[in-house]
Amino acid sequence: MKRYSAFAIAREAIRFHSGWERAWRNPEPKKRYDVIIVGAGGHGLATAYYLGRNFGITNVVVIEKSWLGGGNTGRNTTIIRSNYLQDPSAAIYEKARSLYENLSQELNYNVMFSPRGVMMLAQTYHEIRGYQRTAHANALQGVTTEFIDPQKVKELCPIINLTGPRYPVLGALWQPRGGTARHDAVAWGYARACSDMGMDIIQQCEVKAVRQKHGKVVGVDTTKGAIDCDKLGLVVAGHSGVLADMAGFRLPVESVALQALVSEPIKPCMDVVVMANTVHGYMSQSDKGEMVIGGGADGYNNYTQRGSFHHVEETVRALVETFPMISRLKMLRCWGGIVDMTGDRSPILSKTPLENCFINCGWGTGGFKAIPGSGWGMAELMAKGQSPLTEEFGIQRFKDGKFIDESVAAGVAH
Numbered sequence: 001m002k003r004y005s006a007f008a009i010a011r012e013a014i015r016f017h018s019g020w021e022r023a024w025r026n027p028e029p030k031k032r033y034d035v036i037i038v039g040a041g042g043h044g045l046a047t048a049y050y051l052g053r054n055f056g057i058t059n060v061v062v063i064e065k066s067w068l069g070g071g072n073t074g075r076n077t078t079i080i081r082s083n084y085l086q087d088p089s090a091a092i093y094e095k096a097r098s099l100y101e102n103l104s105q106e107l108n109y110n111v112m113f114s115p116r117g118v119m120m121l122a123q124t125y126h127e128i129r130g131y132q133r134t135a136h137a138n139a140l141q142g143v144t145t146e147f148i149d150p151q152k153v154k155e156l157c158p159i160i161n162l163t164g165p166r167y168p169v170l171g172a173l174w175q176p177r178g179g180t181a182r183h184d185a186v187a188w189g190y191a192r193a194c195s196d197m198g199m200d201i202i203q204q205c206e207v208k209a210v211r212q213k214h215g216k217v218v219g220v221d222t223t224k225g226a227i228d229c230d231k232l233g234l235v236v237a238g239h240s241g242v243l244a245d246m247a248g249f250r251l252p253v254e255s256v257a258l259q260a261l262v263s264e265p266i267k268p269c270m271d272v273v274v275m276a277n278t279v280h281g282y283m284s285q286s287d288k289g290e291m292v293i294g295g296g297a298d299g300y301n302n303y304t305q306r307g308s309f310h311h312v313e314e315t316v317r318a319l320v321e322t323f324p325m326i327s328r329l330k331m332l333r334c335w336g337g338i339v340d341m342t343g344d345r346s347p348i349l350s351k352t353p354l355e356n357c358f359i360n361c362g363w364g365t366g367g368f369k370a371i372p373g374s375g376w377g378m379a380e381l382m383a384k385g386q387s388p389l390t391e392e393f394g395i396q397r398f399k400d401g402k403f404i405d406e407s408v409a410a411g412v413a414h
C-alpha cells in the first residue's frame, strides 16, 4: 500500500491524480479462513485490524451484507467521550478515546479526530449530584473530567441560553479531551489497513446461516457461498439478535431505530459538543458547518433505518429552549440507524454458548466512541480466549445479575 503523505498529494496533483491506488481490494471469498468477522462496521473492522496488528492473525475475512461502514458507523453523530460511571466502562471507553488520539497516524488515514471538548449539561439538581459523582469516579479512574459552573458553560459555548424557562443550565460535566471524529473515515481507515495486511473484505454478501458441528462453529453460509472458519466473530449491532438466532442462542438485547438530523450549513458558532440529557437532545457543529443534532430512539422495537417527523419535532422543540438560535435554521436531512440495547445499557463482548463463536454487540446508542477500544479487546478475546478489557462484559452477567449499570451515563441517545 502506498502511504498517504503531503509528498504523495503533490505528486498526484502533477500527474492528474492518475496514480492513486484503490483504498482496499475487492476480492472473491476463499473457501476457508482462520477467522470470519460478520459486519464491516467500525467494531468489526477494528476487531479484524487488531487481530492482525496485535496477534499476527491475518487469514481473516470481514463479511458485509451491504457496503462497509453503511450501518450505524456511517449514521451516527460521532460523539467521543469516556466519562462513564462504572470502572469497566471507563476502562474500555478511555482506552478507545486514547487510541483515537493517534488513530490517524496509526492508520495513515485522517480520521479527523477533533478533541474539542464535550459537556453534559446539568439542568436539574438531581443531575448536578449525578455528574459531580461521575466526576469523582472519573478522577479515581484516571479519566480527566470536571464539574463546571454555568459561567464556564457560557464561556465555552456562547450560543447557549442559561436561563431556559423550564430547565435553566445549572452546570455541566466537562471532558476537555472528548470530541468528535469523521465516522466514514474511521471505517475506511481500518478497512484500508486490514486490506493491506492481506485480509479480505467482502461487501454485498449476507450471512444467512451459521454452521456448527458437535457444538463448535465450522463456518457460515452466505449469498456468495459457504465459507469455513476456525473462529467466528458476530459484530452486527442492530442485527445481533438475528445472527444469534442463526447460531442457536438468545441475546438480552432489543433493536430500535435511533434518529438524528443536520441543519443547513452555517458559519462556525459552536466549537464544543453539548449534550442536554434532561430535555433530551445534543448538538455539535460539523466541519461543513451543519449543526449535527441527535434525537431519541423509537419507543418500540423495529428494523427501520430512517427518520420520522415526530422525532425531529420532539428533539428540536427540546433543544430550542437551550439554543434559541436554532429555531431559525432549516433542516437539511434526517435519518435513522438500528441500535441494539441491553438492559444495563452496557455492551456485550463475549464468548457464546457455541464454541469458538464470539459476539460484540449491545453498544446501543453510544458505540462509535468505543470502536478502537472495543476492537482491541475483542481481538484479544478472540485470539487468547480472554481480555482484561472485556472480562466484565460477558453475556453471563445477565444470568449472574452482575450488571454494569450505565443508564445515567448513557441517559441520552448518542
Ligand SMILES: Cc1cc2nc3c(=O)[nH]c(=O)nc-3n(C[C@H](O)[C@H](O)[C@H](O)COP(=O)(O)OP(=O)(O)OC[C@H]3O[C@@H](n4cnc5c(N)ncnc54)[C@H](O)[C@@H]3O)c2cc1C
Binding pocket: 038, 039, 040, 041, 042, 043, 044, 063, 064, 065, 066, 067, 068, 069, 070, 071, 072, 073, 074, 075, 076, 077, 078, 079, 080, 205, 206, 207, 208, 235, 236, 237, 238, 239, 258, 259, 260, 294, 335, 336, 337, 338, 339, 363, 364, 365, 366, 367, 368, 369, 370, 413, 414
Ligand atoms: C443516529 C445515531 C446516532 C448515534 N450517535 C452516536 C454518537 O454520537 N456517539 C457514539 O459513540 N455512538 C453513536 N451511535 C451509536 C453508534 O453508531 C454504534 O454503536 C456503532 O456505530 C456500532 O458500530 P458497529 O460496527 O457495531 O455496527 P454497524 O456500523 O451497524 O455495523 C454492523 C454491520 O453489520 C452488517 N450486517 C448485519 N447483518 C449482517 C449479515 N447477516 N451479514 C453480513 N453483514 C451483516 C450491517 O450491514 C452493518 O454494516 C449512534 C447511532 C445512531 C443510529
